[in-house]
Amino acid sequence: xxxxxxxxxxxxxxxxxxxxxxxxxxxxxxxxxxxxxxxxxxxxxxxxxxxxxxxxxxxxxxxxxxxxxxxxxxxxxxxxxxxxxxxxxxxxxxxxxxxxxxxxxxxxxxxxxxxxxxxxxxxxxxxxxxxxxxxxxxxxxxxxxxxxxxxxxxxxxxxxxxxxxxxxxxxxxxxxxxxxxxxxxxxxxxxxxxxxxxxxxxxxxxxxxxxxxxxxxxxxxxxxxxxxxxxxxxxxxxxxxxxxxxxxxxxxxxxxxxxxxxxxxxxxxxxxxxxxxxxxxxxxxxxxx
Numbered sequence: 001x002x003x004x005x006x007x008x009x010x011x012x013x014x015x016x017x018x019x020x021x022x023x024x025x026x027x028x029x030x031x032x033x034x035x036x037x038x039x040x041x042x043x044x045x046x047x048x049x050x051x052x053x054x055x056x057x058x059x060x061x062x063x064x065x066x067x068x069x070x071x072x073x074x075x076x077x078x079x080x081x082x083x084x085x086x087x088x089x090x091x092x093x094x095x096x097x098x099x100x101x102x103x104x105x106x107x108x109x110x111x112x113x114x115x116x117x118x119x120x121x122x123x124x125x126x127x128x129x130x131x132x133x134x135x136x137x138x139x140x141x142x143x144x145x146x147x148x149x150x151x152x153x154x155x156x157x158x159x160x161x162x163x164x165x166x167x168x169x170x171x172x173x174x175x176x177x178x179x180x181x182x183x184x185x186x187x188x189x190x191x192x193x194x195x196x197x198x199x200x201x202x203x204x205x206x207x208x209x210x211x212x213x214x215x216x217x218x219x220x221x222x223x224x225x226x227x228x229x230x231x232x233x234x235x236x237x238x239x240x241x242x243x244x245x246x247x248x249x250x251x252x253x254x255x256x257x258x259x260x261x262x263x264x265x266x267x268x269x270x271x272x273x274x275x276x277x278x279x280x281x282x283x284x285x286x287x288x289x
Contacts, residue, residue: 002068003043004237005149005174005201006031013057018049026205028064034204037215041234041246042068046125048207049098053079055087062091070241072096072125075112077105081119088120093241099128099136100153110139117144121242125149125172130157133164140164147199147240150175151186158186165193170240173221173232174201177211187224195228199237 009015009026045061047054053076062071071092075084095113097106116122123145128136130152140146147170152161158181165171171190176183190197200221206212218233225232230248238245 001038001040001200002234002237003035003040003202003204004199004241005172005203006043006045007048007203007205007207008045008057008061009048009205009207010057010061013051013060014054015050016052021050021208023048023050023205023207026207028061031204035202038218042070042238042243044070044072044093044201044237044241046072047074047096058092059087059090068243070094070243074098075116077108077112079112081115084116084119084122088122092122094123094125094147096125096127099126099132106136106139110142113143123147123240129153130161133157133160145240146170147172150203151179151181151183151190153178154180155182155186158189162189162193165190165197168194169197170199170236171197172201173198174203175206175209176217176220177206177213178203178209184220184224187221191225191228191232195225195231196236196239198225198232199240200233201237 007023007026008028008031009023010028011025015022043065045058045065047058051057051074053074055073058071058073062069069091071087071090072094073087073092074096095109095116097109097113099106113122113124124143125147126136126140127149130148131154133140133148133152146164146168148161148164149172151171151173152158161169161171173187187198198221200218202213202217203209204213221232222229235245
């Protein structure tokens with residue numbers, strides 16, 4: 001699996017209150033403990049509003065997580081070409097436009113994103129309520145590559161989201177506890193428009209969400225996308241973040257069957273003297289078709 005949306009909140013690095021809110025620490029160790037039962041082979045660490053444009057936490061996290069992990073960041077307004085290239089070498093692969101919880105100069109961010117794409121091939125990730133997508137079309141049309149966080153957040157914005165999917169945008173299957181959507185139906189409709197669009201992520205630790213990631217979220221994705229499970233859980237995101245595809249055996253099972261738990265009272269054989277008397281049993285009647 002590739003977790004395309006993780007927040008690491010390391011108390012060693014500075015945080016900025018957002019609307020009076022500061023999150024509790026959520027370290028790499030916390031994340032690894034939570035996801036220990038899953039076969040994680042990489043992911044994307046995403047900068048949140050309370051991390052501003054600080055890069056120290058992000059580069060430290062990527063160095064600790066190692067190969068297969070990438071970063072999604074916000075840049076300070078005056079970031080230089082050299083800074084962008086240095087972050088690219090550290091594993092950063094995208095810029096985040098946080099239009100849900102952070103003030104932003106869209107025109108400046110767009111110019112910055114175009115420069116980052118030209119320099120290092122970065123794409124843009126939008127955290128936005130889907131109802132804003134139509135008004136953002138002049139900006140979106142200028143971006144060479146784009147993904148949308150958390151299924152676009154709202155049912156009202158779904159038609160605009162599906163239009164973007166049809167034009168090549170990716171969508172993160174994340175944050176199920178923070179959206180106003182019929183999640184299964186939304187996943188199905190996005191997948192129908194473009195099977196290469198959906199990218200799984202946990203959104204851990206799920207700060208300010210109605211509920212954090214649950215293991216059942218993976219089960220729901222499995223039920224919806226069927227045979228495209230590998231693509232949604234890993235391959236689509238690895239391609240989007242320009243990482244090499246991971247080799248799997250031809251017979252690999254994305255969701256291996258778990259062994260049945262032993263029962264306390266296993267079935268016992270019935271003694272012969274307790275079997276029913278055959279002479280007293282009646283044959284079943286034959287029902288004519």
